[in-house]
Amino acid sequence: MLPHFLDSTVELITRTSTDLPPDVRAAMRSAVQTEAPQTRGGQALTIIAQNIDQAASCEGPICQDTGMPTFEVKVPVGANQIELRLQIREAVAEATRRGKLRPNSVDSITGENSGDNLGPGTPIIHFDQWLEPEIEVKLILKGGGCENTNAQYALPTDLDHLGRADRSLEGVRKCILHAVWKAQGKGCSPGAVGVCIGGDRTSGYLHAKEQLFRTLDDMNPDERLARVEQAVMEEANRLTVGPMGFGGQTSLIGCKIGALNRLPASFFVSIAYDCWAFRRLGVRLDATTGAIASWLYREAATPSVPMLPAGTADGFPRTGREIPLQAPITEEQIRALKVGDVVLISGRVVTGRDAVHAHLMKHEPPVDLHGAVLYHCGPVVTKGAREGEGWKVTAAGPTTSIREEPYQAEIIKRYGVRAVIGKGGMGARTLAGLKESGAVYLNAVGGAAQFYARCIERVAGVSLLEFGTPEAMWQLDVRDFPAIVTMDSHGNSLHKEIEEASGAVLEKLGARS
Numbered sequence: 001m002l003p004h005f006l007d008s009t010v011e012l013i014t015r016t017s018t019d020l021p022p023d024v025r026a027a028m029r030s031a032v033q034t035e036a037p038q039t040r041g042g043q044a045l046t047i048i049a050q051n052i053d054q055a056a057s058c059e060g061p062i063c064q065d066t067g068m069p070t071f072e073v074k075v076p077v078g079a080n081q082i083e084l085r086l087q088i089r090e091a092v093a094e095a096t097r098r099g100k101l102r103p104n105s106v107d108s109i110t111g112e113n114s115g116d117n118l119g120p121g122t123p124i125i126h127f128d129q130w131l132e133p134e135i136e137v138k139l140i141l142k143g144g145g146c147e148n149t150n151a152q153y154a155l156p157t158d159l160d161h162l163g164r165a166d167r168s169l170e171g172v173r174k175c176i177l178h179a180v181w182k183a184q185g186k187g188c189s190p191g192a193v194g195v196c197i198g199g200d201r202t203s204g205y206l207h208a209k210e211q212l213f214r215t216l217d218d219m220n221p222d223e224r225l226a227r228v229e230q231a232v233m234e235e236a237n238r239l240t241v242g243p244m245g246f247g248g249q250t251s252l253i254g255c256k257i258g259a260l261n262r263l264p265a266s267f268f269v270s271i272a273y274d275c276w277a278f279r280r281l282g283v284r285l286d287a288t289t290g291a292i293a294s295w296l297y298r299e300a301a302t303p304s305v306p307m308l309p310a311g312t313a314d315g316f317p318r319t320g321r322e323i324p325l326q327a328p329i330t331e332e333q334i335r336a337l338k339v340g341d342v343v344l345i346s347g348r349v350v351t352g353r354d355a356v357h358a359h360l361m362k363h364e365p366p367v368d369l370h371g372a373v374l375y376h377c378g379p380v381v382t383k384g385a386r387e388g389e390g391w392k393v394t395a396a397g398p399t400t401s402i403r404e405e406p407y408q409a410e411i412i413k414r415y416g417v418r419a420v421i422g423k424g425g426m427g428a429r430t431l432a433g434l435k436e437s438g439a440v441y442l443n444a445v446g447g448a449a450q451f452y453a454r455c456i457e458r459v460a461g462v463s464l465l466e467f468g469t470p471e472a473m474w475q476l477d478v479r480d481f482p483a484i485v486t487m488d489s490h491g492n493s494l495h496k497e498i499e500e501a502s503g504a505v506l507e508k509l510g511a512r513s
């Protein structure tokens with residue numbers, strides 16, 4: 001039994017969830033400097049930068065989706081791995097109780113949330129032995145939005161816009177560019193990719209994820225792979241996908257490639273996409289006490305250098321052209337909006353994501369949705385321990401909207417919803433539904449959970465709590481909640497435009513080979 005191991009692991013989880021490592025901060029700072037501040041991409045990055053600083057200063061989750069906790073543990077010979085595994089699980093439950101992790105472990109058959117992030121397969125813990133005297137624990141928190149944009153290719157194959165990808169490094173380059181292009185804003189760009197060439201389907205994905213433990217500024221020791229990494233970085237940032245898929249010059253902040261041997265018949269390229277909320281840290285521990293001896297990826301447990309200069313005003317960087325919207329909203333107000341408008345929403349916003357959408361297809365909503373703003377969001381909420389203390393939202397960014405595509409148009413029409421807030425955009429069926437019913441899709445900045453939590457004045461109520469806190473229907477009173485109209489009621493979609501424009505660039509990059 002190591003007396004400090006549990007506390008050290010809780011500290012590691014807390015830091016990882018709330019404070020981005022210096023290499024990611026440096027990459028994001030460079031992105032902020034690249035995009036012009038008054039562009040959509042520039043505004044999104046300013047919000048992201050504020051969010052990063054806010055999360056570190058209040059020790060709140062950087063993004064409300066605190067992801068799948070994945071631990072890579074190296075132990076000296078003789079360490080009791082059974083005991084360490086139990087303590088890591090206890091640390092995960094404790095960090096969840098403290099609101100540093102959102103309850104994210106859901107029974108795949110019943111949909112029931114375990115409430116403490118423990119369950120079959122969660123958290124993921126990998127052990128290895130090594131010859132060092134200390135214990136090393138590395139942790140990555142990778143959320144669902146970016147996990148869903150992972151991709152695996154079996155070469156040779158044909159790719160949209162890029163043509164044939166052969167079994168060569170050139171084919172690998174094309175696959176990575178294709179994956180970045182497909183991710184658009186759904187994985188909260190700018191992101192980073194870990195890539196594995198080879199292996200089998202299982203080991204390929206694992207090795208791809210392991211590449212994300214490399215720092216963004218390191219150099220691949222294999223010169224051939226280093227060249228591909230560099231080429232992808234240059235080309236992906238010419239795609240014009242931009243921050244959150246809003247268009248711009250920064251789509252990728254890192255590309256890390258590894259290779260495993262493969263069977264002669266197989267040639268997989270596995271890609272693990274991580275978002276800008278690239279939460280990865282590690283510690284070295286004294287193997288006799290479990291106390292933290294040193295941090296990996298950061299100097300010490302002191303707060304990181306802020307993203308924004310001291311004195312930068314908090315809040316949305318306004319241009320004076322923002323349109324205030326008070327919920328409930330009328331059809332006339334909605335029809336006046338067009339793609340590119342920035343709105344500031346005040347009044348009641350109702351959350352709803354996967355479970356709520358499936359529920360509303362068969363049941364009446366528990367609250368009136370006429371004129372409502374429906375927010376695709378699974379917040380982190382805590383309840384005061386004392387009698388009479390209510391709910392508090394501590395992180396509340398948007399989730400990926402495309403998952404609700406099969407339901408959205410019908411729910412808008414049936415219940416009179418006027419605005420949907422989410423991220424990454426929606427498809428043709430929803431676009432047609434917005435036009436028919438007089439509604440808009442508003443894109444908020446993905447992962448900016450602290451920023452948006454500060455726009456919430458009050459939790460007015462909650463319904464369907466039996467779905468678990470991320471999936472419940474929270475009624476939130478907000479003030480000046482900023483979002484961009486990216487799909488309007490006239491059939492226009494910024495997402496479609498950016499996808500087409502970036503597809504044309506991709507075509508040129510494909511023709512290069």
Ligand code: SF4
Binds near residue numbers: 066142145275398448
């Ligand atoms: S920043 Fe976006 S993709 Fe990343 S975990 Fe948060 S919501 Fe998911």
